[in-house]
Amino acid sequence: MRSNNFDNNLPLDVGVDAEVGCWGVWITGQGQANYDIGGSELGLDAGLVSDINDWADELTKAFNWDDPAATGPMRTGFLEDGVELGRRVRQQLPPAWTVWVRDPETYKRIELPSVS
Secondary structure (H helix, E strand, O other), rough: OOOOOOOOOOOOOOEEEEOOOOEEEEEEEOEEEEEEEEOOOOOOOOOHHHHHHHHHHHHHHHHOOOHHHHHHOOOOOOOHHHHHHHHHHHHOOOOOEEEEOOOOOOOOOOEEOOOO
C-alpha cells in the first residue's frame, strides 16, 4: 500500500463519487479541500483508476446538457458498481483514511469500513 505525497498515518477523506465532468476520486484533508483527482496520486493501481473513471464518465455521458432537469436516473446497478469500486479502493489505502461512495440519486455518503 503506497500513497504519493500523502502521509499514511494522517487522516484523509477519500471518496468515489460520480460528478458531471469530474474525475471519480475526491479527497479532503492533509491540506486538500474537497477536490477531484485522477486517483493515481493516491497510489491506486492503474486498472482501478481506469475502472473508477469509466464509472464516473457514465454519469457525464448520461447528463442532459441542454436540459439538466431532464437527466434521468442512472442505470440499475450503477450505485452497486460504485460501492464495489469503493471496496477496491479501501483495500489499497491506509486504515487511517476514510473511504466512502456517494449515491448519485440521494447524494448520501456510504462509508466503507477499513479492512484488516
